[in-house]
Amino acid sequence: MADNEEPNPTDITISALSFRKYERWQWWFLLALCIAFLIVGQSGAVILGRFYYDQGGNSTWMATLVQTVAFPLLYVPFFLIPSPPEASTSSAPPSIKIIVLIYFALGLLLAANNMMYSVGLLYLSASTYSLICASQLAFNAVFSYFINSEKFSAFIINSAVIVTFSSALLAVNEDSGGPSVVSGSKHIIGVLCTVGASAVYSLLLCLMQLSFRKVLKKETFSVVLEMQIYTSLVASCACIIGLFASGEWRTLHGEMSSFGKGGVAYVMTLVWTAVSWQLTSVAVVGLIFLVSALYSNVISTVALAVTPIAALIVFHDKMNGVKIISMLLALWGFSSYIYQNYLDDLKARRIAASKTQNVSTC
């Protein structure tokens, strides 16, 4: 855009304009915090999830439940973080019935995604798993286009394609961990569930973005915590019903006593997996709120490429050329999207400046 051209608010590809409650530095600070939480939380959660299966854990319902059940922890930031007062908006607030319906539907989608994600992690090697997970950015781009009318700049397309390659590259990595031998049918179930999870996850993120923009319309971060708390409540109830209805709860005691590293390690693994998932989920929803569903998914996929570093530190896993190239690609894709954020920020400043100028010349 030329300097003398009037900036057009609809050119902006991120939601910076709709996020007026916070100062610009606060917006960037929240963005950095969410990115850090997502990368640390997801790497930790995936590694602990793999550890649970490796040490003899076998309950997919339990692996699914821990992805949401620690949501009461979020009441701590919910009550501690002060929210700027809501501006009075011209539109009426949504009815309670609509809000309950939204949280209920999104909570069920979340439970379905988490179940399929757990089955994929159980039956597939980390490499096959990463390859299929890479498809979620393509799903997300399609859903974002149709559901959120997302505008794709060259930097966004570049970022999504490069991060997809980065994740796919992990798949050619020979020494990736995972179950050594699974039967053909279980492998097929693992593939179908991971593809299903990728599609449902992308749809879920886009629907969350739509709910923030079109229905909830709050401009404070508390709406992120509310979204996470209520959808997790619904998803956890669905998992508890599944755990009891499937009879899997009867196997839990035996699983704990035969856990490779002992009963205390079993409990600790589940507790820290649950905490890591909360950190991850708040960051995922926070990034949808601050920027977009596609952005949140790009950072999730970058976290996938960063997981080998965490495995290197925690399990002293081997590092090799493929993993390093995958991470460098992820970093490149990530930088491309951050640069788009910067350009959008510049445009938002110009719009604000031209508005002030117009007011003062009137």
Ligand SMILES: Nc1nc2[nH]cnc2c(=O)[nH]1
């Ligand atoms: N399907 C899916 N579920 C998730 N839950 C948290 N992160 C992810 C992800 O990257 N993909």
